[in-house]
Amino acid sequence: MNPGALTVYRWELRKLRYQKRTYLGLGAAVVVPILFVAAISFRHGGPHDVAFGDYIDRSGLAVPLVILLFGAIWMFPLITALVAGDIVASEDHNGTLKTILTRSLDRGQIFSGKALAAATYAIVAILLDGAVALVAGCLKSGFNPLQSLSGTIVSAPKGLELVIVSLLVYLIPILAIVCIGLLLSTITHNSAAAVVGTLMFSLLLQLIGILPGLGGLQPYLLSTQFNAWQGLLRTPTDWAPIIRAAWVCALYGLPALGGAYLVFLRRDVAGG
């Protein structure tokens, strides 16, 4: 079989299995929901100032949703950046770009395989986190009906479906973060700079959103798109924020991805 981008993708996933940072991110995705549920068990009552915060004692389905809200601030961008920011820069660090670029794969194939692997990692982390939060939440508060943001009661099976779709909608801004991580990873040649840079970018956008006078930008900030899933939990479903998330995230992600691709294709591999 002739090698291609999928060959790179499979090997990138295999390499991730041998690296500590992989388990750091996935570990956080698993441990955070468990700690959260443990904390609310002691406190009796969740955070009251966020959506679904009051509901976590009544339905386990509210737990993953509250974690999605908190995780958007820095946890999920960081987990995503851990791999996306590293996946090209680590080759620079190890000096292995020259090793793999002198085989039978074009640079475009190598980049595509890496981008797919970084996206896969982020998706796995979010879904894993959601699954753990669901299980832990239901163990603590039961698989009970959920109150939507419009005040209507949603049955437990329907609520489960909405949580799963919410997780999928949450992946839209996460994939934009993957693209930004890849761009920084490709242009900085430095894993730490790319990971921190991606996180800083995400935090800066949140800051812009709360600056006085810049509120008008709010709907177009990447950070805002992390709340798009809330449209699903309204009756009737509000698709507007989800559609906006799709194109706003594309505007952030695609230029970053395209830029990273072009830089990777043309750059001189002089180090290592």
Next chain:
Amino acid sequence: MADDPPIEVRGLVKRYGEILAVDDVDLTVRAGDVYGYLGPNGAGKTTSLRMMLGLIRPTAGHVRLFGRDPLLGVHALEGVAGFVEAPQFYPYLSGRRNLELLAAYDGHGAGGRIDQALATVELSGRAGDRVGGYSHGMRQRLGIAGALLRAPKLLLLDEPATGLDPAGMRDMRLLIRRLADEGMTVLLSSHLLPEVEELCNRVAIVRTGKIVYEGAIADLKRGAGATYRLSTTDDERAIAVCRAQRGLGEVSIAHGYICFSADAAAAAELSQALVEAGALITLLAPETVTLEDLFFSLTEGDVAARGDAAATAAVPS
């Protein structure tokens, strides 16, 4: 296609801002050559090799590998393998896993050559260990194994013996010799003269990015002519005699001796002229020219003059 040389480099230039790392390099490696790319550290050897492998873009000029341009895609690297600077691998994977990855990226049945490649570089016993724990020499050997997976017709090796202990260097030379004997064309960059003299049939000598000699080692040595050292009872008079004598090359003083190049007949005539002039000979000895002498004369002297001298001298008259 079949007639295209394994490597053809024309007018190759790489400029980094003000620095001219590679300055108008031309060279041709023919099938079956073991070609030495020789120069001091920082002469631009590695930069040239990176351009040959398509890792960096030339500022000007071009490289052709079997007639194909490595900038136009990896198909130009079919039948080509090698490494620049120290070969690098994923430290958290074992030697074998690293080779499995490279074989997967090679396709074309490379995976079936892993055991053979490991055996060739004598790493079979350590293949299961993480590369992070390998010594420099083991990584160097793994680099060769990685190159062999591609069953190359052309092997480019950048300073393959650098950093190895004497036994490692000897093993590396034996290995390269064996691969060359099996019909592989090899380009070998090095600053180690004995290595090049022992292994290579042709050389390019490079100094601050410029080629100062390209051709067969034998021609280089022959063309340089014999150099003589002379000492007399009256050196001042002897120098005047030497300068006036026909058939002698440039006359200079080095380490207290008068030095010049000449053939045997001219040296014999000189001895008579010296005696007639009253400068009695205390020593007149031909010096053996080693590649090392030529190398230093080409890389440390006035580059233009020496380079031209070598170029003209390299054509046997």
